[in-house]
Amino acid sequence: NAGVTQTPKFRVLKTGQSMTLLCAQDMNHEYMYWYRQDPGMGLRLIHYSVGEGTTAKGEVPDGYNVSRLKKQNFLLGLESAAPSQTSVYFCASKKRRIGDRGQDTGELFFGEGSRLTVL
Amino acid sequence: AQSVAQPEDQVNVAEGNPLTVKCTYSVSGNPYLFWYVQYPNRGLQFLLKYITGDNLVKGSYGFEAEFNKSQTSFHLKKPSALVSDSALYFCAVRDKAAGNKLTFGGGTRVLVKP
Numbered sequence: 411n412a413g414v415t416q417t418p419k420f421r422v423l424k425t426g427q428s429m430t431l432l433c434a435q436d437m438n439h440e441y442m443y444w445y446r447q448d449p450g451m452g453l454r455l456i457h458y459s460v461g462e463g464t465t466a467k468g469e470v471p472d473g474y475n476v477s478r479l480k481k482q483n484f485l486l487g488l489e490s491a492a493p494s495q496t497s498v499y500f501c502a503s504k505k506r507r508i509g510d511r512g513q514d515t516g517e518l519f520f521g522e523g524s525r526l527t528v529l
Numbered sequence: 530a531q532s533v534a535q536p537e538d539q540v541n542v543a544e545g546n547p548l549t550v551k552c553t554y555s556v557s558g559n560p561y562l563f564w565y566v567q568y569p570n571r572g573l574q575f576l577l578k579y580i581t582g583d584n585l586v587k588g589s590y591g592f593e594a595e596f597n598k599s600q601t602s603f604h605l606k607k608p609s610a611l612v613s614d615s616a617l618y619f620c621a622v623r624d625k626a627a628g629n630k631l632t633f634g635g636g637t638r639v640l641v642k643p
Contacts, residue, residue: 414572450538452619452633453573500572513561514629515580520565520572 412436416501416521423491423528431486431524433501441504442484443468443518444476446497453500459484460506491528499524531556531624533634541640548610550637552603552620560622562603563631564594567617576618579603590614610641 414435423429433442440461445453455468457476465476473495475487484503488495500523507516532555542548554560561580565573577588584596594605603620620634 450635452533452635454633455630502573509561509580511559511581511625513559513625514623515561515578517563517575517578518565518573518631520574522572523570 414501414503414519414521416499416524418524419522420525421527423488423526425492425528427491428487428489429491429526430488431499431501431526433484433486433503433521434482435484435501435503435519436482437503437505437519438481439503439519440481440506441516442478443502443504444474444484444486445500445502446470447500447523448497456486456499488526491526493528495526496528497526499526531560531622531630531632533620533622533632535618535620535634535637537637538635539638539640541642542610544612544641544643545609548605548607548614548639548641550605550618550620550639552605552634553601554603554620554622555601556622556624558624560624562594562596563621563623564588564592564603564605565619565621565633566590567619567636569616573619576605610639612641612643615639615641 443458444456459478462481501521502518504516509515563578564576579596
């Protein structure tokens, strides 16, 4: 049971280059997320998806694009990398679980992260 | 807008002593609260959550957390800390009024010394 797998785990880019981070989950979860983690700032949501074929913007979506063509995969793309995008990127997935008050009670399952450096 | 505050960047504790990691939150509706732990070079792992019911929630690895609505706090505790508990801890809140969005605190680094 692999859980959430991210590839690649490390990447160095030059400013202006493009790349794609792949996230794959084998838990049949409906929801998937991309976060970035920067020192002292916790995790910030970039984009998310509530199901196959749907995506939505999070807190910090600028400079990123995403696609969810298959339920198990969620891709994060950088079309023209900038030094400000140097960060550790985490993918997460979650099973949809709605509680009595209509709130989502499910917990996130995270991948091990992808460290991206943009020079 | 909802928010989470972890007032301490780092907590140092001796092995065997009680450990407390503080978290306060601000939401407009009823909160669902979570604690996650991150070990070096790893992703975040779920520790425990408060949904409803008892204010004291028990989770993984001997951790527990107390929900206090009047103080809008959800502090993480462990009666006797282990060196292996040294990690980065994140508090998070989810609020239906905010579209069920999950907001994380900035994290607290815990260092348990032998």
